[in-house]
Amino acid sequence: MDIGKNIKHFREIKKLSQKEVITAIDMGAAQYSRIENGKTEPSISTLDRISKALGVEITDLFSKDSLQDTGSFDRTIMEKVKLIESLSSEEKKTIYSILDAFVRKQKLKDTLENVLKDIR
Amino acid sequence: MDIGKNIKHFREIKKLSQKEVITAIDMGAAQYSRIENGKTEPSISTLDRISKALGVEITDLFSKDSLQDTGSFDRTIMEKVKLIESLSSEEKKTIYSILDAFVRKQKLKDTLENVLKDIR
DNA sequence: TTTTTATTTGCTTAATTAATCAACTATAAT
DNA sequence: ATTATAGTTGATTAATTAAGCAAATAAAAA
Numbered sequence: 001m002d003i004g005k006n007i008k009h010f011r012e013i014k015k016l017s018q019k020e021v022i023t024a025i026d027m028g029a030a031q032y033s034r035i036e037n038g039k040t041e042p043s044i045s046t047l048d049r050i051s052k053a054l055g056v057e058i059t060d061l062f063s064k065d066s067l068q069d070t071g072s073f074d075r076t077i078m079e080k081v082k083l084i085e086s087l088s089s090e091e092k093k094t095i096y097s098i099l100d101a102f103v104r105k106q107k108l109k110d111t112l113e114n115v116l117k118d119i120r
Numbered sequence: 121m122d123i124g125k126n127i128k129h130f131r132e133i134k135k136l137s138q139k140e141v142i143t144a145i146d147m148g149a150a151q152y153s154r155i156e157n158g159k160t161e162p163s164i165s166t167l168d169r170i171s172k173a174l175g176v177e178i179t180d181l182f183s184k185d186s187l188q189d190t191g192s193f194d195r196t197i198m199e200k201v202k203l204i205e206s207l208s209s210e211e212k213k214t215i216y217s218i219l220d221a222f223v224r225k226q227k228l229k230d231t232l233e234n235v236l237k238d239i240r
Numbered sequence: 241t242t243t244t245t246a247t248t249t250g251c252t253t254a255a256t257t258a259a260t261c262a263a264c265t266a267t268a269a270t
Numbered sequence: 271a272t273t274a275t276a277g278t279t280g281a282t283t284a285a286t287t288a289a290g291c292a293a294a295t296a297a298a299a300a
Contacts, residue, residue: 001168018277028259033278040257041164043286048121059179138247148289153248160287163256 003047004038006061010054011036024053123167124158126181130174131156145169 011021022032027049034040035050042050044058051058131141142152147169154160155170162170164178171178 001164003164017275019275028261029277030260030279031258034257037278039279043257044121044123044161044164044167046258047164059182062179137245139245148291149247150249150290151288154287157248159249163287166288 001062002038003042003061004036006063007050007054008036010056010060014054016054021050021053025049121182122158123162123181124156126183127170127174128156130176130180134174136174141170141173144173 011018018029018032018036021027022029027046031040035042035046047061048058051061131138138149138152138156142149147166151160155162155166167181168178171181
């Protein structure tokens with residue numbers, strides 16, 4: 001099931017160090033390392049604490065496909081799919097809401113210009 | 121999180137007795153009862169065995185209200201991609217920039233919440 | 241009601257994760 | 271090369287789930 005890999009995946013996407021996570025959830029570095037490397041099977045409550053620290057749903061940590069780097073990307077469709085899949089379900093939900101809103105209304109450019117301003 | 125309640129819910133939907141489940145997963149009746157009643161927190165591997173016996177995804181056992189469409193988002197990804205493709209090239213470019221910004225930076229929810237507010 | 245089946249609870253033992261400290265490795269920075 | 275930081279591993283103890291049996295309770299059937 002590779003829960004450890006998924007945890008690591010999301011942690012790196014969020015650009016968090018192990019140290020930041022373990023201080024957030026008050027866990028020893030040793031134990032956390034073992035979890036990320038699949039040396040031990042975390043309890044559900046532990047998994048819950050970790051997911052909250054990472055800002056993802058606990059179910060995200062069970063997803064089969066842990067996808068990797070978001071560093072450079074080209075403009076192919078499959079790349080876009082992977083990129084979306086790499087997000088947490090909560091984030092995906094938000095993205096989809098936005099996409100829907102875009103198509104329903106036509107206020108694309110105006111609103112997006114503001115978005116980019118905020119993000120940058 | 122009420123995992124026990126969810127387990128019981130799905131078991132009853134499938135019209136299975138506890139006995140049928142525990143024989144399928146080779147577990148004692150006592151322990152299984154404690155799990156359904158939340159008296160103990162099952163390990164992930166135990167939860168995995170139970171989910172297989174019930175014929176549901178393990179993530180289903182975490183959903184708040186039992187009939188949730190957790191996987192619906194993943195299944196409609198291609199649909200969403202087509203949606204993106206239907207936009208003009210200029211609009212696509214903007215969308216892609218946003219997606220990138222989302223993954224690279226962590227300001228997802230905050231910024232998007234504002235976007236949706238503007239769009240609506 | 242009586243009987244039978246299903247589920248729950250108590251108790252003990254075994255197995256496994258959690259917590260903790262220390263030491264070791266890897267990587268990056270200066 | 272040295273230092274500093276991040277991550278890994280080993281070993282021990284504590285806490286918790288799992289397994290197993292027996293007994294009590296609940297529910298259903300006869």
